[in-house]
Amino acid sequence: MKPEYKSTTGQMRQAVSLLRRAARPDQHHLGWAILWLAIAALLEVLGPIMGKALIDEHLLPHHLDWPRMAGLLAGVVVTGWIASGLRYLQLVRLSGLAMRSVMRLREMVYTHVLLLPMSFFDRAITGQLVSRVTNDTEAVKSLYIQVLFVMLDSTIVLIGTMCAMAWLDWRLMLIVLALLPAVLLIVWLYQRWSAPAVTRARALRSEINGQMAESIGGMSVLQASNAEQRFGQRFATTNQDHYTARLSELRANAWLLRPALDLFNIILLAAVIFMFGHREMTATEVGVLYAFISYLARVIEPLIQITMQFSQLQQSVVATARVATLLDEGAAKEHTGHATHADAANDSNAPAVAIRHLNFAYNEGQTVLHDLSLDIPQGDFVGIVGHTGSGKSTLLSLLLRFYPAQHGSIMVHGMPLDAIDNERFRAEVGLVPQDPFLLAASARENIDMGRGLTQEQIETAARAAHAHDFIAALEQDYDTPLGEGGSRLSVGQKQLIAIARALAGTPRILLLDEATSHIDSQTEQIVQQALDELRGKVTVIAIAHRLSTIRDADRIIVLNHGRITETGAHEQLMQIDGGLYQRLYLLQQLAA
Numbered sequence: 001m002k003p004e005y006k007s008t009t010g011q012m013r014q015a016v017s018l019l020r021r022a023a024r025p026d027q028h029h030l031g032w033a034i035l036w037l038a039i040a041a042l043l044e045v046l047g048p049i050m051g052k053a054l055i056d057e058h059l060l061p062h063h064l065d066w067p068r069m070a071g072l073l074a075g076v077v078v079t080g081w082i083a084s085g086l087r088y089l090q091l092v093r094l095s096g097l098a099m100r101s102v103m104r105l106r107e108m109v110y111t112h113v114l115l116l117p118m119s120f121f122d123r124a125i126t127g128q129l130v131s132r133v134t135n136d137t138e139a140v141k142s143l144y145i146q147v148l149f150v151m152l153d154s155t156i157v158l159i160g161t162m163c164a165m166a167w168l169d170w171r172l173m174l175i176v177l178a179l180l181p182a183v184l185l186i187v188w189l190y191q192r193w194s195a196p197a198v199t200r201a202r203a204l205r206s207e208i209n210g211q212m213a214e215s216i217g218g219m220s221v222l223q224a225s226n227a228e229q230r231f232g233q234r235f236a237t238t239n240q241d242h243y244t245a246r247l248s249e250l251r252a253n254a255w256l257l258r259p260a261l262d263l264f265n266i267i268l269l270a271a272v273i274f275m276f277g278h279r280e281m282t283a284t285e286v287g288v289l290y291a292f293i294s295y296l297a298r299v300i301e302p303l304i305q306i307t308m309q310f311s312q313l314q315q316s317v318v319a320t321a322r323v324a325t326l327l328d329e330g331a332a333k334e335h336t337g338h339a340t341h342a343d344a345a346n347d348s349n350a351p352a353v354a355i356r357h358l359n360f361a362y363n364e365g366q367t368v369l370h371d372l373s374l375d376i377p378q379g380d381f382v383g384i385v386g387h388t389g390s391g392k393s394t395l396l397s398l399l400l401r402f403y404p405a406q407h408g409s410i411m412v413h414g415m416p417l418d419a420i421d422n423e424r425f426r427a428e429v430g431l432v433p434q435d436p437f438l439l440a441a442s443a444r445e446n447i448d449m450g451r452g453l454t455q456e457q458i459e460t461a462a463r464a465a466h467a468h469d470f471i472a473a474l475e476q477d478y479d480t481p482l483g484e485g486g487s488r489l490s491v492g493q494k495q496l497i498a499i500a501r502a503l504a505g506t507p508r509i510l511l512l513d514e515a516t517s518h519i520d521s522q523t524e525q526i527v528q529q530a531l532d533e534l535r536g537k538v539t540v541i542a543i544a545h546r547l548s549t550i551r552d553a554d555r556i557i558v559l560n561h562g563r564i565t566e567t568g569a570h571e572q573l574m575q576i577d578g579g580l581y582q583r584l585y586l587l588q589q590l591a592a
């Protein structure tokens with residue numbers, strides 16, 4: 001995934017639409033928050049008006065009406081106090097909204113990632129993806145608090161204060177208003193200056209996560225190839241770039257934003273005092289001056305608040321836009337075909353797999369499979385062999401619907417692959433991958449994989465895979481935690497668990513992608529025995545590098561540069577003088 005440098009407006013639009021989506025169930029809170037914040041702003045605006053009344057009507061004319069004076073003074077204090085209380089409560093309300101929205105957003109992102117097509121993961125970098133789900137969604141929370149609370153609150157206070165100023169002296173208010181566009185100019189300049197740095201800093205942080213995850217994941221290879229220094233240097237460069245990007249962001253803040261706003265504050269005060277200086281001060285104008293100066297702070301402060309949030313706001317908008325981009329990434333085609341298990345089961349004469357004129361390329365112009373046609377009868381054991389890169393795993397990926405074929409067709413039990421609904425398809429076809437993927441969970445959970453299977457189903461599958469005995473010997477048998485990636489098992493045992501997992505779904509077709517490549521001959525025999533017991537009941541399609549494992553297959557398919565060059569049983573293929581299979585087999589015999 002490359003960092004996307006979209007326009008700020010584009011990012012903002014993306015971010016806002018995502019925020020609205022995530023906050024939809026909490027929308028009513030927003031209405032209430034606006035109402036209470038408006039009431040708080042009104043109360044706050046009342047303070048200087050009461051202060052003005054105290055000065056103009058009592059202090060200057062020495063009209064010492066103590067009860068009314070005490071009332072006005074208490075009014076100034078109490079309105080300010082209630083306004084703060086209301087504002088605090090709205091902050092709590094909006095923070096709750098923010099956290100619930102982030103929770104929803106995380107769920108949305110994770111569920112979406114689970115549905116992405118395999119082609120997406122060919123490009124994706126794990127660390128960056130994890131960063132989207134965790135860091136970026138967390139940054140969205142700041143966006144809620146900033147946009148919803150600070151911005152909303154500050155805008156309401158600003159509007160209230162301007163109205164109160166207009167009521168006191170509209171000409172003075174106009175002067176203040178005329179000067180406000182200067183703030184917008186400052187903010188615009190700041191944004192232009194700092195936006196590229198903000199985007200860059202985020203992208204680099206993601207890159208840092210990516211590098212960390214990659215290095216930790218491949219630590220044994222990294223250390224064994226003495227690459228620590230090189231990786232350390234690469235990391236240091238990215239880290240330095242990140243530091244530089246953050247620094248230019250801070251520079252924009254320190255050199256432009258803060259000084260410009262302070263200067264603006266002084267200009268505004270000077271303008272108001274200058275206007276008063278040019279007028280004949282009457283006694284009543286002292287109160288107005290007091291109220292005006294009080295209000296000026298209430299104009300400047302929200303403006304500073306709004307502008308000071310921009311740096312955080314930009315970071316959050318960038319993060320939110322990246323989450324939105326991930327959510328826009330097309331999910332894998334939802335297969336909702338009506339061809340169910342029952343339909344397929346009825347067609348008992350149809351081949352388990354029928355492939356016609358299949359062509360496939362990962363990237364345009366680089367065809368990996370060329371015009372493949374093939375029938376695999378139900379219950380057959382078929383081996384697929386060929387050189388590295390000949391397209392064996394690709395063929396399996398297409399049978400598993402991980403990628404759509406560009407030309408040609410694949411039928412499973414007489415049904416076009418696309419027409420079978422997802423759930424049935426996954427139940428029908430089991431996979432034992434080359435590298436068994438084990439969760440940091442118990443043996444039971446690893447076989448079950450969230451399918452809600454009974455203990456009996458799990459045990460039957462484990463027995464069929466010859467995994468029951470070693471699982472039963474673990475201290476908590478099926479409930480024993482297997483460690484991260486199944487670290488407490490041998491490679492062969494992991495493979496047997498993976499076979500048990502595939503068998504537990506009672507598939508009618510079992511795909512094995514070099515399932516015996518990492519295991520010793522003894523374990524291989526166990527796997528072989530397990531597969532032999534499935535013969536006739538399940539259609540087995542096995543990719544094999546070690547040809548001894550498919551020697552007894554009903555049919556062996558030899559792939560060469562994405563084309564089927566030979567097919568037949570072992571004996572038949574051995575008859576083809578100079579044939580690829582014969583050469584591969586003899587080579588392996590020699591090596592043994």
Ligand SMILES: Nc1ncnc2c1ncn2[C@@H]1O[C@H](COP(=O)(O)OP(=O)(O)OP(=O)(O)O)[C@@H](O)[C@H]1O
Nearest residue numbers: 122362363368386387388389390391392393394395
């Ligand atoms: N995700 C991918 N994106 C682009 N090209 C790919 C991808 N996976 C495989 N290829 C290419 O497709 C070709 C066939 O690869 P494939 O993995 O199917 O071969 P294979 O016969 O299974 O090899 P091996 O025996 O080494 O596993 C290779 O040239 C490979 O580089």
